[in-house]
Amino acid sequence: MNYFVKGNPDLCIGCRTCMIGCVVAHEGEKIFQMNPWEYVFNPKLDIVKTATITIPVQCKHCENPACMNVCPVGAIEMIDNTVVVLHDKCIGCKTCMIACPYGAIDMVVASDGKKQLDNSDRIVANKCDLCIGREEGPACIQVCPTAALKLVTEEDVAVSVSNKRTAAAISLSQVKGS
Amino acid sequence: MSMGVPEIEDAKLLFIFGYNGADAHPIVARRIVKAKQKGAKLIVTDPRITESARIADMHLQLKGGSNMALINAIGNVIIAEGLADKKFVEDHTSGYEEYKAIVEKYTPEYAEPICHVSPDLIREAARAYAKAETSMILYGMGVCQFAQAVDVVKGLASLALLTGNFGGPNMGIGPVRGQNNVQGACDMGALPNCYSGYQSVTDDAVREKFEKAWGVPLSNKVGIPLTHVPHRVLEEKDEAKKIHAYYIFGEDPAQSDPDLAEIRETLDKIDFVIMQDIFMNKTGLHADVILPSTSWGEHDGIYSCCDRGFQRIRKAIEPKGDVKTDWEIISLISTAMGYPMNYKNTQEIWDEMRSLTPSFYGATYEKIEALGSIQWPCRDESMEDKGTPYLHKGGKFAHPDGRGKFFASEWRPPCEVESSEYPYSLSTVREVGHYSVRTMTGNCRALANLEDEPGWIQMSPADCEKLNVKEGDLIRVYSRRGSLITRVMPTERVKAGATYMTYQWWIGACNELTTPYLDPISNTPESKYCAINLEKIDDQASAEQFVKDSYESIRTNMGIDTAKKGV
Numbered sequence: 001m002n003y004f005v006k007g008n009p010d011l012c013i014g015c016r017t018c019m020i021g022c023v024v025a026h027e028g029e030k031i032f033q034m035n036p037w038e039y040v041f042n043p044k045l046d047i048v049k050t051a052t053i054t055i056p057v058q059c060k061h062c063e064n065p066a067c068m069n070v071c072p073v074g075a076i077e078m079i080d081n082t083v084v085v086l087h088d089k090c091i092g093c094k095t096c097m098i099a100c101p102y103g104a105i106d107m108v109v110a111s112d113g114k115k116q117l118d119n120s121d122r123i124v125a126n127k128c129d130l131c132i133g134r135e136e137g138p139a140c141i142q143v144c145p146t147a148a149l150k151l152v153t154e155e156d157v158a159v160s161v162s163n164k165r166t167a168a169a170i171s172l173s174q175v176k177g178s
Numbered sequence: 179m180s181m182g183v184p185e186i187e188d189a190k191l192l193f194i195f196g197y198n199g200a201d202a203h204p205i206v207a208r209r210i211v212k213a214k215q216k217g218a219k220l221i222v223t224d225p226r227i228t229e230s231a232r233i234a235d236m237h238l239q240l241k242g243g244s245n246m247a248l249i250n251a252i253g254n255v256i257i258a259e260g261l262a263d264k265k266f267v268e269d270h271t272s273g274y275e276e277y278k279a280i281v282e283k284y285t286p287e288y289a290e291p292i293c294h295v296s297p298d299l300i301r302e303a304a305r306a307y308a309k310a311e312t313s314m315i316l317y318g319m320g321v322c323q324f325a326q327a328v329d330v331v332k333g334l335a336s337l338a339l340l341t342g343n344f345g346g347p348n349m350g351i352g353p354v355r356g357q358n359n360v361q362g363a364c365d366m367g368a369l370p371n372c373y374s375g376y377q378s379v380t381d382d383a384v385r386e387k388f389e390k391a392w393g394v395p396l397s398n399k400v401g402i403p404l405t406h407v408p409h410r411v412l413e414e415k416d417e418a419k420k421i422h423a424y425y426i427f428g429e430d431p432a433q434s435d436p437d438l439a440e441i442r443e444t445l446d447k448i449d450f451v452i453m454q455d456i457f458m459n460k461t462g463l464h465a466d467v468i469l470p471s472t473s474w475g476e477h478d479g480i481y482s483c484c485d486r487g488f489q490r491i492r493k494a495i496e497p498k499g500d501v502k503t504d505w506e507i508i509s510l511i512s513t514a515m516g517y518p519m520n521y522k523n524t525q526e527i528w529d530e531m532r533s534l535t536p537s538f539y540g541a542t543y544e545k546i547e548a549l550g551s552i553q554w555p556c557r558d559e560s561m562e563d564k565g566t567p568y569l570h571k572g573g574k575f576a577h578p579d580g581r582g583k584f585f586a587s588e589w590r591p592p593c594e595v596e597s598s599e600y601p602y603s604l605s606t607v608r609e610v611g612h613y614s615v616r617t618m619t620g621n622c623r624a625l626a627n628l629e630d631e632p633g634w635i636q637m638s639p640a641d642c643e644k645l646n647v648k649e650g651d652l653i654r655v656y657s658r659r660g661s662l663i664t665r666v667m668p669t670e671r672v673k674a675g676a677t678y679m680t681y682q683w684w685i686g687a688c689n690e691l692t693t694p695y696l697d698p699i700s701n702t703p704e705s706k707y708c709a710i711n712l713e714k715i716d717d718q719a720s721a722e723q724f725v726k727d728s729y730e731s732i733r734t735n736m737g738i739d740t741a742k743k744g745v
Contacts, residue, residue, distance in 0.1 A: 010211075010214070010215075010233055011211050011215075012229075013204055013207045013208070013211065013229045013610075014200055014229055014610070015204045015207075016610065016628055017204075020624050020628070023624065023627075024624075031623065031624065032623065032624065034623070035623075036623045036626055036627065041624070041627040049669070049671070050670060051227055051232075051670035051671055052227075052232060053232075054229055145204055145205065145208050146207075146208050146211050
């Protein structure tokens with residue numbers, strides 16, 4: 001099963017530390033010393049605020065990802081329980097962005113410094129990669145001051161489903177005979 | 179605060195009034211979230227749906243400027259329904275009868291047309307507050323930045339007296355002070371009426387003590403409050419009473435004070451302005467002399483937290499360039515003016531202050547180091563005296579008779595309310611990424627990536643529809659005092675007719691619009707209420723150009739290098 005980051009709106013205070021943590025995890029701490037126009041600020045999650053909810057929205061790492069299925073060049077793959085955009089292959093066609101029902105993909109200037117043949121910027125699909133390869137796991141979870149974010153794994157889902165089934169069994173037993 | 183910040187987590191009920199922790203102090207907001215997780219009931223009074231209001235059990239979404247009426251109504255319900263702590267009132271308070279007489283008419287039905295909160299909700303909140311095992315009040319600038327502010331603070335304290343919520347842990351009343359070490363500035367006597375530890379300048383014994391220690395005669399008169407400076411420059415006819423020189427440090431009145439046009443005129447009319455800060459700011463544009471000083475990571479010292487806790491801060495890096503610490507600059511200026519100051523370090527200054535301040539005397543550097551934080555009063559140097567986590571233990575108050583004084587006042591409307599010409603209200607607020615006047619955070623790249631000039635005006639979707647504007651549009655905002663351009667931020671979290679702006683932006687500087695009306699006791703300006711109008715801008719492209727050009731021009735005037743900027 002693919003993993004994903006789940007936010008708890010009862011804990012989130014909308015401070016956007018996760019967004020900064022995300023950029024630092026991908027671009028490195030060097031951005032604190034660079035001029036703003038010299039690096040790409042591309043958080044892979046976005047805080048959404050409605051009247052009743054505050055929570056970051058990011059990729060759900062779907063099991064049957066619409067983005068991956070529609071990508072005409074095979075630039076989206078599943079690697080280590082994670083749906084990943086391969087920026088080298090991405091042609092910036094935006095099909096994945098349109099296909100994603102969560103709005104979890106946007107288009108940004110490629111931050112690897114690679115350019116097109118005419119030296120103009122390459123624009124690529126940008127989305128959560130669960131900080132793949134980062135030892136401490138997703139940075140957003142690590143930096144959240146209220147511990148509002150959690151990585152959901154197979155084990156968590158199994159426990160959650162099991163607990164719900166137990167609760168369902170108890171509630172069913174209370175209506176036996178009806 | 180009468181309590182300590184960590185106690186927030188263990189209160190059984192939090193009554194949050196005009197305080198938006200998530201934006202002002204995320205670290206305190208974390209305590210609020212934890213309290214809720216631990217089962218505390220949350221009542222939030224705020225005209226906006228703040229993050230705390232969103233997770234609250236009850237949200238009293240009052241109309242701005244009606245605080246006093248709502249608090250009186252809550253007091254009214256507690257008395258009318260027999261929920262007061264009669265023993266506490268009898269044993270530890272004074273003035274109950276006078277209090278009761280004033281709140282008598284403030285029934286929830288009387289308050290409703292003023293506050294726009296339903297009588298049922300007022301009653302429900304009053305009952306919950308009075309009945310909880312320990313109730314704690316947290317309030318912020320939504321109380322203090324009104325022309326009726328001190329009355330409201332006393333009104334809130336009276337609710338705590340009425341219900342016996344003083345003198346034990348996890349209760350009481352806490353002003354969650356706006357800025358880092360603002361508590362410390364007050365504790366150290368950076369106020370016109372007191373020396374360190376709130377020792378009055380009009381008390382002869384106190385004055386003589388300081389005269390003896392410092393070897394100079396001192397005035398026995400209360401000085402001029404910050405917010406009276408414009409008047410003392412622009413209106414004062416007597417040259418001897420007029421202000422001729424203004425030494426400003428760690429403050430940017432040309433950004434933070436109300437009615438900026440008046441502030442600029444004031445700064446330009448004063449004969450001599452010294453500005454001492456870590457970066458260039460708007461006030462610096464009007465200064466005759468600029469003294470560059472070190473930032474928080476470049477010097478030692480002690481801060482007071484909002485809960486009276488002294489904490490040591492330590493130099494983390496060596497300062498770069500031609501800068502000095504604030505205390506070195508002050509010592510040098512004092513020496514040059516004929517009063518030599520030869521301190522070697524901050525501990526010497528702290529020890530001198532302690533020796534003159536009985537309520538802080540026990541808070542030595544060593545003890546603060548050992549304990550991490552010491553909350554005053556701390557009177558004895560021995561390790562036995564670990565300070566005072568919460569005040570008024572056993573119901574003993576600071577008044578000479580040891581009793582807590584009830585206080586109520588009639589509600590007064592804000593000084594400038596909506597009219598046909600200016601049909602919207604404006605309140606200044608905070609946003610999490612930018613601190614105070616952006617002197618520090620405006621220079622932080624990642625924060626500029628999240629939010630940048632010209633800033634936003636929060637408006638209800640209904641008002642946006644009425645004006646035919648959408649998110650991100652530039653819009654003109656004007657009041658009787660000034661006008662500016664900012665961006666439209668439609669949000670369901672505000673009510674129709676009310677608008678909100680953060681006050682740190684150089685282009686969308688909302689203090690161009692605010693009123694200079696003050697609370698008569700605290701002299702704090704009414705930043706939370708003034709009347710404005712909004713005007714859709716048809717030519718968005720030229721407005722965008724205007725914003726860009728204005729920003730570049732401010733940066734150029736400040737000498738900030740923009741030549742290399744490629745965008």
